[in-house]
Amino acid sequence: MRVVCIGAGYVGSVTGTALAANHHHTTIIDVNQEKIERLSRGECPIYEPGMETLLPTLIGKSLFATTSYDAVADADVIFIAVGTPSNPDGSADLRYIKQTAEQIGKHLSGERFTVIAMKSTVPVGTCQWVTALLADASGLTPESDFTVVSNPEFLREGFALEDVFFPDRIVIGSVHPQGLSTMRRLYQGVLDRSGYEDLCQHFSFSYDLAAPPAVYFETDTKSAELIKYASNAFLAVKISYINEIARLCEALGGNVLDVAAGMGLDSRIGPKFLQVSSGGSGSCFPKDTAELLSASEKVDSELMVVKAAVASNERMHQYVVEKLERRLNGLKGKNIGILGLTFKPDTDDARRTQASYIIGKLLEEGAQVRVHDPQGMGMFRELNPDMPITYCTDPVQTGQDADAVVLLTHWSMYQEMDWQQMAGMMRQPYLLDTRNFLDASRMRTCGFDYQGLGVAAKASPSLGVMGK
Template identity: 60%
Template sequence: MKVVCVGSGYVGSVTAAAFAFLGHDTTVIDIDPNKIKMIQSGKSPIYEPELDQLISLTIGKTLHAETGYDSVIHADVIFICVGTPSKADGTVDLTYVTQVAEQIASRLNPESFSVIVNKSTVPVGTADRVAGIIKQISGLQAGIHFSVISNPEFLREGCALEDVFFPNRIIIGSESEKAKIIMRELYDRLLKRHEYEQWSETFSFLNQQGKPPAVYFETDSKSAEMIKYASNAFLAVKISYINEVARLCDALGAHVQQVATGMGLDDRIGDKFLQVSSGWGGSCFPKDTMELLSTSQKYGRELTVVKAAIDSNLTMHEYCVDKIRDRLKSLNGKTVGILGLTFKPNTDDVRRSQAEVIIAKLLELGAHVKVHDPKGMELFRTIHSQFQIMYCEKPEETAQYADAMVLLTHWDQYLQLDWRELYSRMSNPYILDTRNVLPHPELIQLGFQVEGLGTS
């Protein structure tokens, strides 16, 4: 089949590379010529493990990249994978989706049937909205010449390739039987794990043959759009809950890791998303929860549980700062080293990360802040140019004359540091481990004062 993916961010790049690998003639469209040049040269425009190799394998064969929309006229399936940022009031800005819909509308082939797929996270009713735009501009009829459907993405940054090739579910939202047939054909090779085994030694993300097959679930477009928001909000609630339990464990003398393990043994609860942290962040959870909450308030059906999770998450960011302040008292003039700026490991995404809030608060209290991240420093510097902080090339440099070290992102690199060297560099050997992953007994033996979250 001929596939087009508009947008070369996480969703667009990963989706396009995957379908190209599966043998579909796939084109990535992006208005940014630099991103297109990177793809054409066999490189990924975003950091995602092994995506460079996958693009390099397929580019010029089944994968193509362009800044124009010429490929739309020949496409069977067109994915809209552009950004949907939040407005100041928490609602969704659909400017990019609308612009893409207009471009697609002017290039659709009236002699064929095209499926336009909302892959971006969009509000309930967006499929109908996009269909209306295309109908108005093109003069073509929905259901006869084209159909707009919802096929939300569930990709975890850092594990996106594993998730796209081994999804636990594929959600298709459409009222068109013709569109459903085309989407079943498109996903057939992925569901059958076409030729995965022969490539499993080349790509580690394909070495997952023990995983159960994906559930292919068809529903209406509005329900599919809602599934995405409801799923992310539920996971955010779960993280906020275990973080609140951690704060209570600190007060009562219990150990949250033991509590989470015991909770996770109940298969009604499960052990996923019960890992304590300084809070959730990134490009999805903050945006999606706020948008869902805003929609619920607009329609008079406020999701009070989601609202509480958002408030609790901000409290968790502040709780980490309070931990440091309780230890150091006044932070005015003190130096704090930060390990990790991305909201999770194995990504360069620092948008709305925990570090953003925590660093801002530390600066407000008069602290000098030194930071390191293996992949996220360039983007963090660009987004937060107002922050007067020191960017360190090596993680050890953040410890120089530091009064406190804070582990925010549990990169593997940080779990293998020479802590004896860091101890010798610090003015005050205090560590706040917000992920409860460091070897606390070993660090204490070296002379560190170590705190976790929910470890009393």
């Protein structure tokens, strides 16, 4: 099939590449010239494991990248995967969706029936609104010349290729027969896993033929739009909940790793998303929970559980700052090292991270901060240009004359670094591991006064069964 994917960001570049790998003639369109030039050279515009090997094998063959919307004219399916950031009141800012719809509308030829599939996370009713925008801009007849279907994306950064090739579910929101049949045809390769043996040589994960195939779930458009927000908000609630239990463990003397592992053994709860952190974050959870709350308040149906989870998540960021403050007897004049600026490992995405909140508070309290991240320092600096912090290319250097080092993101490289050298260069070798990621006894042998989160009762936390 001929496919167009609009947006070359975290979703669009991976989605476009996956569709091309599934033998669809795919064109990625973006207004950002630099991203398009990189894609055209076979380079991925974002850091996402596996893309660096898969993309060069497809570009110029089944995958093309351009700033021109011309490919829209003869596309069977057009994915919209542009950003939907937050307005100041929390509601979704749909300006990029509007611009995209107007551009698509101007380029639709009407010579073939076209399905426009909404992959961006958008408020309930957006597909309907986009239908009207497309009709205005094209002069074509909705549901006769084209249809808009909701196809929310559930990929996780860092596991994006695994998630697009082996999704748990594919959700399609439409009641249009041709819209439904076109989307089924498009996803047939994912449902059959045809050609996956060849594909999987590019992946860092092993291909399990026995793994259950994706569930293909069709519903109406508004329900599909809501499934995306409701899922992300549910996961955000789960994280806030285990983080509250971690705080309680510190107060009462339990071990949250064992509590989470024990809870996760109940198949109704499950072991995933019970991993303690300084609070969940990133480009999706904060904005999607904010939009859902904003939408629910507007119709007098406030989601109280989600509201509490958002407040609890911010409390967790603050708790980490307070824990440091207590341990160091104040933060003024203290040197703090931060390991990890991205909201999770294996991504360069530094939008709306725990680190920006926590570092901001440390600076407000008069601390000096040295930071390291293997992929995220460029974007973090771009997004926080006025933050007076020192960027270190070597993680060990964040410990220079430090009173504390805080691990915020569990990059695997932090397992391998020279911790003994770091302990030796610190003013006080206090190490706060907000992910309970490092081996406590090894850290103590290296000379650290080591603390995790929620593991007050045990000197050496056990390794629980955690989600990926």
